[in-house]
Amino acid sequence: MELAIDVSKYQGGRKIIHMKNHIKGVVVRSSDGIGKDYLFKNSLLAHKDYPIAIYHYFRNNWNVSLQVQIVKEQRERAKQILGYYPKVVMDWEDDDGIKIVGRHTAIKRGYEFATHIEEITGEDTVLYTGKYKFENIFTPTMRIRYRSIYKYFTSKRLWFAWYFTNETLNKRELYEKLALIDSGFKPNKLPAGFDNFIMWQFGKTNYILEQKDPVDINVIYDNYLFEKGDEPPEPSPEDCPCEERVKALEDKVFS
Numbered sequence: 001m002e003l004a005i006d007v008s009k010y011q012g013g014r015k016i017i018h019m020k021n022h023i024k025g026v027v028v029r030s031s032d033g034i035g036k037d038y039l040f041k042n043s044l045l046a047h048k049d050y051p052i053a054i055y056h057y058f059r060n061n062w063n064v065s066l067q068v069q070i071v072k073e074q075r076e077r078a079k080q081i082l083g084y085y086p087k088v089v090m091d092w093e094d095d096d097g098i099k100i101v102g103r104h105t106a107i108k109r110g111y112e113f114a115t116h117i118e119e120i121t122g123e124d125t126v127l128y129t130g131k132y133k134f135e136n137i138f139t140p141t142m143r144i145r146y147r148s149i150y151k152y153f154t155s156k157r158l159w160f161a162w163y164f165t166n167e168t169l170n171k172r173e174l175y176e177k178l179a180l181i182d183s184g185f186k187p188n189k190l191p192a193g194f195d196n197f198i199m200w201q202f203g204k205t206n207y208i209l210e211q212k213d214p215v216d217i218n219v220i221y222d223n224y225l226f227e228k229g230d231e232p233p234e235p236s237p238e239d240c241p242c243e244e245r246v247k248a249l250e251d252k253v254f255s
Contacts, residue, residue: 001182002220004199005208006055013042014209016050018171023208025051025226027089027159027218030074033059034066040074044081051226054078055089055128058113060106061097068116075120084228088121089159090114091128094136103142110137111149114156126198126225127153130161134191143192154193157224161201162187168214169205177203181219198222 003022007014008029016023026047029037037043044052056071071088079085090113098106114125143150164177181202190197200219206212220226 001178002223004218004220004226006201006216006218007043007047009037009039009043011039011043011209011213011215013039013046014211014213014215015046016208017210018208023050024220024223025053027053027055027225028078028086030054030056030078030088031067031070032057033062034070036070036074040077041081044078048082051228052078052082053087053089053126053225055091057091057093058110059097060095060109061100064109064112064116067113068120071117072120085121087123087126087225087227088117089126089128089225090117092137093129093133098137103137103139104145106137107142107146107149111152114153125156126159127156128159128161128201129191131189131191133161138192150193154191157222158191158194158197159199159201159218159225160187160190160194160197162189163201163203165203169203169207169217171205171207174203174205174207174217198224 001022002024003019004025004027005016005023006027006029026043028040028043028047030040031037054074056067056074058067075085075088090110092110101109114127117125138146138150138153169177187200198221200221201216202219204214204216206214208217209215
């Protein structure tokens with residue numbers, strides 16, 4: 001069984017001290033709305049030895065362009081520290097912003113944000129949400145009204161949030177839950193439109209980090225989130241400008 005944790009400023013850059021051999025990835029919060037996580041760098045450095053992805057908490061009532069720009073800047077910052085671009089997750093929930101702007105606007109803004117992030121990364125956006133969080137955005141009426149956007153999001157890889165309990169798990173309780181998961185247990189009530197997930201956030205524990213700081217714990221079912229992006233391919237001579245094409249062919253012939 002492979003596990004992952006997700007961290008933000010609330011963990012204060014605490015390092016992993018237990019279950020090191022089972023933790024196979026760390027998701028670091030980059031930003032929340034138009035605010036950068038002020039311990040983003042600390043979190044990246046604390047977990048640099050693990051594969052890392054980053055997530056942004058999308059605010060439904062805040063400017064989309066500014067949120068996209070924040071993620072772009074934080075992704076570049078992560079590249080400088082890690083040496084590679086981490087995958088980006090959109091954390092989309094039914095926050096208070098929906099009450100301000102309404103579901104129609106929230107859905108359009110969520111779609112605008114996700115598609116802009118895909119343009120920046122060249123990769124599909126991974127979606128973090130829970131059943132009720134997602135279904136309170138895409139109510140039955142909204143699923144019909146915004147059918148194409150609904151299909152767009154339900155085609156994405158899902159990082160699913162469903163807790164056994166809201167209480168913080170101690171070591172014994174954590175291992176009991178892991179034993180249950182290892183026996184084959186999985187939540188069967190997914191957000192409408194989804195039939196699978198790549199990672200499951202099942203609780204929080206005070207066993208893993210320094211100073212017993214509570215941290216969210218996840219089971220990995222698909223390692224996509226922690227795969228490093230491929231280096232861009234070498235251009236073929238046909239794709240090069242004329243002079244470069246001639247030089248490439250010359251090198252190929254006389255090498």
